[in-house]
Amino acid sequence: MKGSESxxxxxxxxxxxQRPGRxxxxxxxxxVLSTTLDLLAERDYDRVTLxxxxxxxxxxxxxxYRRWATKDDLIVAAIRAAGRPPEVDDLPDLGSLRADLLAxxxxxxxxxxxxRLAIFLNLASAARGSAxxxxxxxxxxxxxxxxxxRRLLERAVERGEVSAGLVPRIPLLAAVVPAMSTHALSAGSxxxxxxxxxxxxxxxxxxxxxxxxxxD
Amino acid sequence: MKGSESxxxxxxxxxxxQRPGRxxxxxxxxxVLSTTLDLLAERDYDRVTLxxxxxxxxxxxxxxYRRWATKDDLIVAAIRAAGRPPEVDDLPDLGSLRADLLAxxxxxxxxxxxxRLAIFLNLASAARGSAxxxxxxxxxxxxxxxxxxRRLLERAVERGEVSAGLVPRIPLLAAVVPAMSTHALSAGSxxxxxxxxxxxxxxxxxxxxxxxxxxD
DNA sequence: CAATTACGCTACTCCTCAGTAGCGTAATTC
DNA sequence: GAATTACGCTACTGAGGAGTAGCGTAATTG
Numbered sequence: 001m002k003g004s005e006s007x008x009x010x011x012x013x014x015x016x017x018q019r020p021g022r023x024x025x026x027x028x029x030x031x032v033l034s035t036t037l038d039l040l041a042e043r044d045y046d047r048v049t050l051x052x053x054x055x056x057x058x059x060x061x062x063x064x065y066r067r068w069a070t071k072d073d074l075i076v077a078a079i080r081a082a083g084r085p086p087e088v089d090d091l092p093d094l095g096s097l098r099a100d101l102l103a104x105x106x107x108x109x110x111x112x113x114x115x116r117l118a119i120f121l122n123l124a125s126a127a128r129g130s131a132x133x134x135x136x137x138x139x140x141x142x143x144x145x146x147x148x149x150r151r152l153l154e155r156a157v158e159r160g161e162v163s164a165g166l167v168p169r170i171p172l173l174a175a176v177v178p179a180m181s182t183h184a185l186s187a188g189s190x191x192x193x194x195x196x197x198x199x200x201x202x203x204x205x206x207x208x209x210x211x212x213x214x215x216d
Numbered sequence: 217m218k219g220s221e222s223x224x225x226x227x228x229x230x231x232x233x234q235r236p237g238r239x240x241x242x243x244x245x246x247x248v249l250s251t252t253l254d255l256l257a258e259r260d261y262d263r264v265t266l267x268x269x270x271x272x273x274x275x276x277x278x279x280x281y282r283r284w285a286t287k288d289d290l291i292v293a294a295i296r297a298a299g300r301p302p303e304v305d306d307l308p309d310l311g312s313l314r315a316d317l318l319a320x321x322x323x324x325x326x327x328x329x330x331x332r333l334a335i336f337l338n339l340a341s342a343a344r345g346s347a348x349x350x351x352x353x354x355x356x357x358x359x360x361x362x363x364x365x366r367r368l369l370e371r372a373v374e375r376g377e378v379s380a381g382l383v384p385r386i387p388l389l390a391a392v393v394p395a396m397s398t399h400a401l402s403a404g405s406x407x408x409x410x411x412x413x414x415x416x417x418x419x420x421x422x423x424x425x426x427x428x429x430x431x432d
Numbered sequence: 433c434a435a436t437t438a439c440g441c442t443a444c445t446c447c448t449c450a451g452t453a454g455c456g457t458a459a460t461t462c
Numbered sequence: 463g464a465a466t467t468a469c470g471c472t473a474c475t476g477a478g479g480a481g482t483a484g485c486g487t488a489a490t491t492g
Binding site: 172182199208 | 358
């Protein structure tokens with residue numbers, strides 16, 4: 001569609017400091033992007049308005065549009081700015097599968113489990129309605145996260161903690177924690193407690209793998 | 217807020233045939249309600265418009281508003297018209313837990329698994345944005361469905377198919393199939409195949425319960 | 433200093449969509 | 463027939479929200 005594939009509207013070739021005129025104020029870009037994710041944790045995609053991003057960050061809406069051409073571009077930039085889960089590059093290794101799974105649950109990625117779940121839900125429903133967003137959400141959010149679980153399970157097999165015969169079930173079981181917790185947030189009335197994650201891990205994932213949870 | 221709690225705007229006390237004037241044409245009410253659910257299976261709640269319900273059913277939008285006061289009322293009526301899952305009153309009993317679980321998966325409720333899942337997702341996101349809809353969706357859709365799974369698991373314990381020690385895990389395990397399948401639809405790119413349901417039942421639910429699936 | 437570019441602001445244009453007004457007409461009861 | 467009420471239609475109001483125009487001002491380079 002557009003000439004360029006980048007999210008940013010501004011794409012001057014000069015490295016920004018070599019030009020005449022007032023330079024961009026990038027000091028609050030991070031604030032804008034995290035505020036966008038805040039709103040996406042609170043409301044549905046359609047109810048996130050750029051007017052509100054503007055007032056919350058103290059920037060003018062017109063300034064936002066000078067940097068991101070459309071609302072979708074801003075959302076995509078916010079997703080990208082959040083980055084992949086840190087566990088992708090630094091797989092937890094606490095000695096037991098159970099401890100490793102809990103480490104992922106307790107990951108600070110996207111602001112911790114509560115904010116992360118809310119963002120998951122709203123991004124997922126946004127993706128369902130936008131062919132542009134769908135692949136990005138999948139590639140940047142859903143898949144990397146599930147992949148961390150998958151790798152933990154695979155490593156548990158290598159360690160001998162889980163029977164090798166269960167390898168074919170790993171892709172499915174890797175989705176159990178994300179699926180059950182988003183469902184709990186979506187169908188339940190309140191926030192998802194940590195005890196719920198623990199129960200999912202012990203009573204569903206580890207139980208299905210035949211691992212006796214070493215309860216402390 | 218309103219004087220009455222009913223969905224319908226029209227609430228004349230006379231039983232409709234005892235009045236002068238042209239009577240209501242109820243012959244296509246069912247079509248309107250099922251078309252509303254069709255749209256809710258295709259799109260997000262916010263993108264379901266009464267204009268489209270009107271054109272698809274061949275009724276005038278004004279006529280719809282004569283019968284249902286607001287869009288929410290129409291949605292609620294459509295949900296209620298779909299009724300509870302038939303399994304609530306007629307729990308499948310095919311001899312094995314596995315067969316019973318599959319029977320629920322294959323239930324025609326809400327038009328079969330594909331339409332049912334799509335409606336689940338969109339109703340859930342609608343519920344998140346509307347305090348009015350949320351309790352109704354939970355009471356009429358989510359809870360009855362999960363409850364069917366719960367009762368099947370409880371009965372498997374009574375039958376001796378599942379160890380009695382696992383009873384405390386039943387409420388959690390009852391949500392596994394709905395959670396995993398909505399997640400698959402939401403995070404995946406295509407429709408959810410029946411083989412996915414089978415894998416969830418065999419490799420997650422039955423595995424977590426220590427039941428050896430009698431694969432055929 | 434002049435030129436240039438970003439920012440904040442107010443105000444605007446479009447568009448979509450919930451919900452309504454009013455009219456002519458169709459189907460009833462008496 | 464008269465009265466009454468529902469239907470379909472076109473047209474409208476009003477709110478919300480994406481995205482823009484234009485202006486005065488702030489921060490740079492030269």
